[in-house]
Amino acid sequence: MAKPKIGIYGLTGCGGDQLMILNLENELLDLLRNVEIVAFQEASSVQQDEEVDIAFVEGSVSTELDLERLKDVRKRSRMLIAIGDCAIGGCVQAMRNQEMTMKEKMEEVYGKGEEYFKVLEPYGLSKYVNVDLELQGCPIETTEIRQVFLSLLHGDTPEIKDYPVCVECKLNEYQCLLVDKGMPCLGPIIAAGCNARCPGLGIDCVGCRGPIMNETNAAEELHTLLEKGYDERYIENRLRFFGANFEGILKLSKMLREKTGGARGK
Amino acid sequence: MMENVFLPKLAKIVKNEKMTAMEHFLRLQLLDKKTAEEFQYNLGQFIEISIMGVGEAPFSICSMQNQKYLLDLCIRSGGRVTSAILRLGEGSLVGVRGPYGNGFPLKEMEGSNLLLVAGGLGVAPLRSILQYSLKNRAKYRDITFFYGIRTYDTMLFRDEFNSLLAGGDESGCKFYLSYEDPKDEQCLLLEAEYSDRCMSGVVSKLFERTEISPKDTYAIICGPSIMYKFVGQELTKRDVPPERILISLERRMRCGIGKCGNCIIGDGSSIRYVCKDGPVFTYWDALHTKGMI
Amino acid sequence: MTSESLDAFVNNLETYGKIYGPVKTGESCSFQEISQSKEMALNYSRTMIPPKKFFLKLKERMFIFDERECEYEETLEDGKIVVFGIHPCDIYALKLMDKIYLDKNPDKYYQMRRENATLIGYSCHPDEYCFCQSQGTNYAVDGFDLFLHELKDKFLVRIGSEKGNKIASENSKFFMDVESSDIQEFREAEGKREKEFTLKLAINGLTDMLALSYESDVWKEYADKCFGCGSCNLVCPTCRCYDVVDNVNMDLKSGERQRMLNSCMLKKHGLVYGGKNFRPTRVERLRNRFNCKGSLREDMMNCVGCGRCTVYCPSKIDYVEVLRRVRGEL
Numbered sequence: 001m002a003k004p005k006i007g008i009y010g011l012t013g014c015g016g017d018q019l020m021i022l023n024l025e026n027e028l029l030d031l032l033r034n035v036e037i038v039a040f041q042e043a044s045s046v047q048q049d050e051e052v053d054i055a056f057v058e059g060s061v062s063t064e065l066d067l068e069r070l071k072d073v074r075k076r077s078r079m080l081i082a083i084g085d086c087a088i089g090g091c092v093q094a095m096r097n098q099e100m101t102m103k104e105k106m107e108e109v110y111g112k113g114e115e116y117f118k119v120l121e122p123y124g125l126s127k128y129v130n131v132d133l134e135l136q137g138c139p140i141e142t143t144e145i146r147q148v149f150l151s152l153l154h155g156d157t158p159e160i161k162d163y164p165v166c167v168e169c170k171l172n173e174y175q176c177l178l179v180d181k182g183m184p185c186l187g188p189i190i191a192a193g194c195n196a197r198c199p200g201l202g203i204d205c206v207g208c209r210g211p212i213m214n215e216t217n218a219a220e221e222l223h224t225l226l227e228k229g230y231d232e233r234y235i236e237n238r239l240r241f242f243g244a245n246f247e248g249i250l251k252l253s254k255m256l257r258e259k260t261g262g263a264r265g266k
Numbered sequence: 267m268m269e270n271v272f273l274p275k276l277a278k279i280v281k282n283e284k285m286t287a288m289e290h291f292l293r294l295q296l297l298d299k300k301t302a303e304e305f306q307y308n309l310g311q312f313i314e315i316s317i318m319g320v321g322e323a324p325f326s327i328c329s330m331q332n333q334k335y336l337l338d339l340c341i342r343s344g345g346r347v348t349s350a351i352l353r354l355g356e357g358s359l360v361g362v363r364g365p366y367g368n369g370f371p372l373k374e375m376e377g378s379n380l381l382l383v384a385g386g387l388g389v390a391p392l393r394s395i396l397q398y399s400l401k402n403r404a405k406y407r408d409i410t411f412f413y414g415i416r417t418y419d420t421m422l423f424r425d426e427f428n429s430l431l432a433g434g435d436e437s438g439c440k441f442y443l444s445y446e447d448p449k450d451e452q453c454l455l456l457e458a459e460y461s462d463r464c465m466s467g468v469v470s471k472l473f474e475r476t477e478i479s480p481k482d483t484y485a486i487i488c489g490p491s492i493m494y495k496f497v498g499q500e501l502t503k504r505d506v507p508p509e510r511i512l513i514s515l516e517r518r519m520r521c522g523i524g525k526c527g528n529c530i531i532g533d534g535s536s537i538r539y540v541c542k543d544g545p546v547f548t549y550w551d552a553l554h555t556k557g558m559i
Numbered sequence: 560m561t562s563e564s565l566d567a568f569v570n571n572l573e574t575y576g577k578i579y580g581p582v583k584t585g586e587s588c589s590f591q592e593i594s595q596s597k598e599m600a601l602n603y604s605r606t607m608i609p610p611k612k613f614f615l616k617l618k619e620r621m622f623i624f625d626e627r628e629c630e631y632e633e634t635l636e637d638g639k640i641v642v643f644g645i646h647p648c649d650i651y652a653l654k655l656m657d658k659i660y661l662d663k664n665p666d667k668y669y670q671m672r673r674e675n676a677t678l679i680g681y682s683c684h685p686d687e688y689c690f691c692q693s694q695g696t697n698y699a700v701d702g703f704d705l706f707l708h709e710l711k712d713k714f715l716v717r718i719g720s721e722k723g724n725k726i727a728s729e730n731s732k733f734f735m736d737v738e739s740s741d742i743q744e745f746r747e748a749e750g751k752r753e754k755e756f757t758l759k760l761a762i763n764g765l766t767d768m769l770a771l772s773y774e775s776d777v778w779k780e781y782a783d784k785c786f787g788c789g790s791c792n793l794v795c796p797t798c799r800c801y802d803v804v805d806n807v808n809m810d811l812k813s814g815e816r817q818r819m820l821n822s823c824m825l826k827k828h829g830l831v832y833g834g835k836n837f838r839p840t841r842v843e844r845l846r847n848r849f850n851c852k853g854s855l856r857e858d859m860m861n862c863v864g865c866g867r868c869t870v871y872c873p874s875k876i877d878y879v880e881v882l883r884r885v886r887g888e889l
Contacts, residue, residue, distance in 0.1 A: 027809055321804065524664070556770065
């Protein structure tokens, strides 16, 4: 059987997800033996714009150039996998989405009357093209990308974890930081896959893997943390940091905006 | 050494044949002769098939136990395990555990009329009963088979059922076919030829075509979950007692033996494991167990 | 047995396997391996993860496979353990687990570990979350090898099995005959303990109350609060659902089958082929969980009143409160 052709591409993002593929280090060569890489932006200057079996795309669509490149990649790939939060929900770039316009944002950062890129409000890939699989994380986990590679090479659809970090905490018998210590842990609504790395180190989950698709009870997270004495704006910011474009959090933000009549501090 | 029920037994694929766009017919032969001989199953029981590196999923057996060591299954693609099975060639090995579940009470049904109502893939376990009852024809009175399909293309075991249609009552069974797509050309042709036995509509419409004698009939329904409610109601309307209406359920089953808990249904007064208390239940159970249908 | 003998007795238990006992870990407690009795926090209220973890592991490899050899191979680890300090509720929970995992199709992993384990119970005092008295699980009648009841300066020790009897006779130097004054003290201590329970739940007829409340709004109301995080299941001593995955190695030919505890509050629990989910939202999942816990499956209460699900629920869903709502008491 011919080796599957793989392309690894990056849009607007930090490159961390591609780096996690490189971080497979010891197993990387074994893995690459089974595939043909035609593009790997972060690892090689070779860039062949040919058809691929699987395209891995990291980064959000934040410029018109991103969008153009994404559409091109989609056209010539059989399967498109979004890797990392940027490519799924826009991640940190999107944290002020819908709170202010792009023009306002650009002016705030670069000042009035400057020349900018042709920017778009940051979103994940699925807003524009059909995405076959989404691998959450900021960045993605090496263990997960490894398992995705192996599943695909084995001929199967990879299984993505769609349960919260709480499950991994319990399976590892990590102390509950939310219940026992009253820390502002986002574990109950954030997708697992990190093996609860932070809670295992005593650090409350900041939500870097993004909320669980279609399952996020953001309103209850707000309520729970309010009860523990945290400030509403602080909680909202914490939720929006990685997850501003996720349905549950969008809804919550909208509700909070309506409550305060749109008069939100920056 | 204690037996490990979770360790699959190896079986060879002796046939992996495409039946429709979605379904394959799969015939397995257990490798170990002793295991194969001991592998006695009741009709309506299921097995767990393992594909190394992919996982395990439950499938009901679709033939009666007639050829030693052979297990016939009907596999619909779509899931991880099913897709993996479909790409395996003849001669490949898979893992098998089972048989599990209760199966149909064939003994108890002796001397009665049988009404088998199948929808879509639900035809698989019912085919085994049809085979058995035709083979043991004297033990049962009237045998009626309702089969609901979407289009002709999705019809499983086409040759077998076509010959039942063509054979009429001579085949030993009154076979009725319903199809959902009223424009399906091949079905229209069938209907033109066998107008009394073939009609467009959902499977419960077939009740318009035949008389049911409620006192001595066992009805067995198998199909998508929505079907149980409608067919169950039709049968109840015709006074078939709910305890003589049998249904076979589908649920997520990781173990098949009442451990993993994924198939639990019911309310506080009626918690059931579909895998070990079922998969065959009565319509009475369904009426008294919340969430069953 | 005198209180002073406890250290020496626990030391001697090494003969019967690695000793595990309740150890303080931050604000909560966990059964961990210990070498001396003083490492244990024997006045603990509850561990987050119940002792089921010794028998149905939180995560475990079931077997390995190799496609080239067409082989499934068992990988069972073995080893004797002593679990010291189990409370009555957790003993009842293990009795229920036994009924499920040691039925006519016994689970070999569970069975081996169960046979290799010695269970030593330890008396406790209820806190505001304990309602084992209501569930009838506050006094372990059997299901243990030895049970230590803490009295003023001694322990009254009950023997619950042949294994326990053997341990007692091999360690007879620690044990004294029971005197009538001991019995009197025990009786008083138990009587006092019975009065310490503040949280109560009426369980008679609960199974039917649950059935009758199947369409109740209570489920929707609590489902709005629920995260669907699965914590309640994972900390429950009687929740026994697990999920299974196959992991392939880099050679794409060999790998392992692994199972891990699962939760009926998670999306995939009711999912079957083709995307059909029998419990699509938290409403159905929450209702299913409470109905399962409130049932008499295996002829036993499926909840032992340990209070863990209430304590560890991040959104503070109170198990007893929900069921009192179901009963119409609140």
